[in-house]
Amino acid sequence: MRVAIIGAGVIGLSTALCIHEQYHGLVPSLEMEVYADRYTPHTTSDGAAGLWQPYLSDHGNLQETLWNKETFDYLLGHLGSAAAKEMGLFLISGYNLFTQPVPDPSWKNIALGFRNLTPKELELFPGYSYGWFNTALMLECRSYLPWLTNRLTQRGVKFFHKKVESFQEVSGVGVDVVINCTGVRAGELQPDPELQPGRGQVIKVLAPWMKHFIITHDIKSGIYNSPYIIPGSEFTVLGGIYQHGNWSEENSAQDHKTIWENCCRLLPALREAKIVQEWSGLRPARPRVRLERETLRHGHFQAEVIHNYGHGGFGITIHWGCAMAAARLFGSILQEKKLASRPQPRL
Amino acid sequence: MAAPKVAVVGAGVVGLSTALCIAETCPSCSVTVLSDQFSPNTTSDVAAGMLIPHTYPATPIHAQKQWFKETFTYLFAISNSAEASEAGIHLVSGWQVFKNTPKEELPFWSDVVLGFRSMSEAELQKFPQHQFGQAFTTLKCDCPPYLLWLERRLKATGIQICTRKVADLWELHGEYNVVVNCAGIGAQQLVGDKKLFPVRGQVLKVHAPWVKNFIRDGDGLTYIYPGIHRVTLGGTREKENWSLSPDPGTTKDIFDRCCSLEPSLRGAQDIKVKVGLRPSRQSVRLEREVLSQGGVKLPVVHNYGHGAGGFSVHRGTAKEAARLVGECIAALQGSSSRARL
DSSP states (O other): OEEEEEOOSHHHHHHHHHHHHHHTTTOTTOEEEEEESOOTTSSHHHHSOOBOOOOSOOTTOHHHHHHHHHHHHHHHHHTTSTTHHHHTEEEEEEEEEESSOOOOOTTTTTSEEEEEOOHHHHTTSTTOOEEEEEEEEEEOHHHHHHHHHHHHHHTTOEEEEOOOOOHHHHHTTTOSEEEEOOGGGGGGTSOOTTOEEEEEEEEEEEOTTOOEEEEEOOTTTOTTOSOEEEEOSSOEEEEOOOEETOOOOSOOHHHHHHHHHHHHHHOGGGGGSEEEEEEEEEEEEOSSOEEEEEEEEETTEEEEEEEEEOOTTOHHHHHHHHHHHHHHHHHHHHHHHTOOSSOOOOO | OOSOEEEEEOOSHHHHHHHHHHHHHOTTOEEEEEESOOTTSSHHHHSOOBOOOOOOTTSOHHHHHHHHHHHHHHHHHHHTSTTHHHHTEEEEEEEEEESSOOSOOSOTTTTTSEEEEEOOHHHHTTOTTOSEEEEEEEEEEOTTHHHHHHHHHHHHTTOEEEEOOOSOGGGGBTTBSEEEEOOGGGHHHHHOOTTOEEEEEEEEEEEOTTOOSEEEETTSSOEEEEOSSOEEEEOOOEETOOOOSOOHHHHHHHHHHHHHHOGGGGGOEEEEEEEEEEEEOSSOEEEEEEEEETTEEEEEEEEEOOGGGHHHHHHHHHHHHHHHHHHHHHHHHHHHHHHHO
16 A cells, blocks of 8 residues: 655654554555655744744634644653654743733643743733743754654655645555645645745744743734744744745845844843844645545546645644544545554554 | 952852942942952852752841842843843743652742742653652853853953962951952861861753753752753762862762753763862851951951852842941941041
8 A cells, every 4th residue: 555645844744654653563565655845954844943832722623722732742751752852852931921911722731830920020021911931842843854754764664855746646656545744835736725825934043041932922913923032952043923825935134124123122132142044934824724534536546635734833733633633534544445454443 | 548448359159249249339449359260160160050049057047038039139130131141141940849748848939039839740740750849930140151241340340350369368458458258168278167168069061952941859969950051960969078070970870860850861962070169058157257466457258158059149148248348348437537536
């Protein structure tokens, strides 16, 4: 049985690994291939700081909240392992800041030690009158994606550097299941008006004294349009840009100014930070994640497609829950094809 | 007295901050810092510089709390300013974990640090050998940056900093009107204080930049303190051990204990080993003394014996010492005006 994953960002690679881990034992003939036009460090995932944090509101989307929780718990379980450093996984604490009281988020009991900020802590952030403190996780894709790639390579998964122009290109050559993890450019394979780029720009600086993330929120401007500072293992990411519908991957001088001035106003010590890199990327924004099966028929060929795209600015946060859900869909495909050598494990 | 001449002996965190406080409260004073050691070779440079107080058995708690609060407030303002990175002051959050629930659940400083609370069950799961814990946010003074920043502030006020080994405080009589003794562990030799004893601490300073939270075992022996460039792993508390040589067996023991609290430390690189002698005492010696020899008097202010808590109370004790220096000068001016009559 041949399985092709299109896309090698955090979604593509983790879905590939999840499926291979669960089903290779059950389907000895399983052959897996990854196709992508961009690999780490050039994927959208690589530009993200890597902080696990869902959006403020899940808009009643309980499914996504559960996937976020599954991801957090999965990563937390790996924290104590020898692999954590190689995965780019570590704990980090920090602040979410608001100009007015807001309801607690859906993830308050998923993250660790969630609480409101005390008045003394708010003195650190003039202009903000309310906030949260919690401990969350960082998963840096410039480490995580190579780690996933190594695990997949060890398992015999093959990688191809290729821009897939149509599902038929892949399904027409004997691939039984296609996993569509194409992120923001999924519309090129199948039009999806709900999928739009949420353009972001970030400045990477050296600020090794920073030990906390600081994320500000401006309810009027919307998510990620307010300054944020996220320290990583080597660089600190400064951001605060979200432009819906903007396809440009070029760095904008105006956005640079916005990010730099806003972040330095938030934390004056940043003026001493050395700028190392600037990067722009397109969050694959969608009202909800597209995670579903589709049967594609083309002439005599039939292929099963599992769509797993549209994770906006929370791909890292939700990735493992979605990978597990995609794996369950894969299991149902196997069930239908009666290819599994014994009943599926209930997961 | 035209410009009272004050000598501060010692250039660790206590000496430098005391000199700065004297300059702030007595602008007409001429202050000189004298020391045989400077950053990066002081005891302060070995310490992680975490603002987590040590409890002195013989100092009233309200005084310790006042010193800590004063120090915390002072550093909090710096951490919040544009100078934070230059001064090496930064906020850090983390956990103090206990294998057995402590009798005293709330330390005296719990309302000075930020966001102090008990750890949740979910947080404690990360520490399977520990039953209870406290989470809070505090400040860290990284050395050498903090000491170098203090030195720059001192020089900006016109204070002289001189390399000189002072073997006896009387050497300074004639050159200086008041002597301030911030010699740390050196005070044992300098003034023969038998109540002062070293508590040897060995630490590892490692490259592990993914460690963003501090972890401290409530027994005070095992701790992980992330600094600007290095994480300090500790430690030991060896009373009356004067050895400044790193012990390899101790290094392995510290590393193993810290890795059991934070397994990812196994991947730490470039391990540097340091040793410091905490200048320990039942109470900080913070008082005036007038030395007398053959009819000659030398006013001295002592500010030493901070043991494991130097960084936590340095600014508070420095301000008190500066106040005592003011008293010495007032007494000298009073007696000199009496002498003129």
